[in-house]
Amino acid sequence: MSYLWHIIIYLNCLRLLLFNNHIVTDDELRLPLSNRAFQYNDGFFETIIIRQGRLRFWEAHEQRMQEAARALQLQLPPLFFSSELTERLLELATQQHALAHGRLKLKVWRAGAGLYTPETNNVDWLAAAQPTEAIYNLPLQVGVCRQTHTLYSPLSHFKGPNAPVYVQAGLEKKAHGKDDMLLLDRQSTVSEFTAANVFWIQGDALCTPPLETGCINGVLRRSILRWCLQQQVKVEECSATVEQLGRANVVFAANVTGIRAVGRLEESELPTQHPLLDRLQSSLLG
Known part of the structure; x- marks a missing residue:
């Protein structure tokens, strides 16, 4: 040569x-x-x-x-x-x-x-x-972090200062062989996933944790909330336990790479289809 x-x-x-x-x-x-x-x-x-x-x-x-x-x-x-x-x-x-x-x-x-x-x-x-290649979109198999928790501060809503929290959560994810892990705050309230915000549909409302749980104020989170306001979809920023999340109509993870339904939360099988989830996918990511 x-x-x-x-x-x-x-x-x-x-x-x-x-x-x-x-x-x-x-x-x-x-x-x-x-x-x-x-x-x-x-x-x-x-x-x-x-x-x-x-x-x-x-x-x-x-x-x-x-x-x-x-x-x-x-x-x-x-x-x-x-x-x-x-x-x-x-x-x-x-x-x-x-x-x-x-x-x-x-x-x-x-x-x-x-x-x-x-x-x-x-x-x-x-x-x-x-x-990058096309996003892999099969339902997520999710565990719950037991050793790592989110903590609200004036710096917790953006990416960078709290990165060690997500590194530790990533180690738990690896140890348990999961696609992702659900992070809770110190009150055992649902906060977020390791690299995505968490949403769930309960009745006629789209729910997501408030920023006071220490979750990232994600870019897609903002876009989803804005879209719901424009479409007059009921939105609630509310606290929930893992058990309450398991009884939702559907649970999904959302970040800038896309939206993925949660198919299993620890040992519980969850529904992965919902008309509102389809609308969000087509309107924001289509």
């Missing part, structure tokens, strides 16, 4: 990243040991789905990033409030062959060094994109 072909293969294998609005390869990226994301988890992230050249639910992602920045007292750059950011993210997705079906992760953290007291409220940011 010629030297030129070695170079072409090498370049094709390089992963391109967008770091502070500059394209770099993964082997060019250098972050200092004082990086505050590494030292203190001082930031947040968004996972964005790309479908047919569009950033799905982008306005909801923008809203949550602004909420996260306010809670962490971070100063987002002007780029984050312009169409240039979406253009740059889609350029990255194109270069990574992720424009038709892709996943993009946008990480934002406080710049500078310092100990617990920051030197600045300015941020650094990094975006990475990769192609």
Whole structure:
């Protein structure tokens, strides 16, 4: 094989990243040991789905990033409030062959060094994109976390600061061989899944836990609640036990990747079909 072909293969294998609005390869990226994301988890992230050249639910992602920045007292750059950011993210997705079906992760953290007291409220940011395949949509087999609980705080509604909670829940999921695990708060009230919000249909109402249980204020959660308001579908943010969840008409997980019904909750078989679930699928994800 010629030297030129070695170079072409090498370049094709390089992963391109967008770091502070500059394209770099993964082997060019250098972050200092004082990086505050590494030292203190001082930031947040968004996972964005790309479908047919569009950033799905982008306005909801923008809203949550602004909420996260306010809670962490971070100063987002002007780029984050312009169409240039979406253009740059889609350029990255194109270069990574992720424009038709892709996943993009946008990480934002406080710049500078310092100990617990920051030197600045300015941020650094990094975006990475990769192609994805069609979502696997069989009903979920779910267990209940017994060692890990959610805890409400001003930081619990967005992604990043509480990541160790979901890591520990992921270890329980792996140990029990489940598709997902249901997280409860300290009062044993249903809160969320490890990577998705939980919804259930009870009678004529769509139910979901309130943010006070410590759950993430998910992008699809926001979109579902907004859609229900527009369609005059009754919605209740309510507390529920695992036993009450098991008596629902249908239970499903919802995040930016899609909606999946729960077919089994611990030892209980659950219904997986409901007209409202079909409407949500077709209206928000079709």
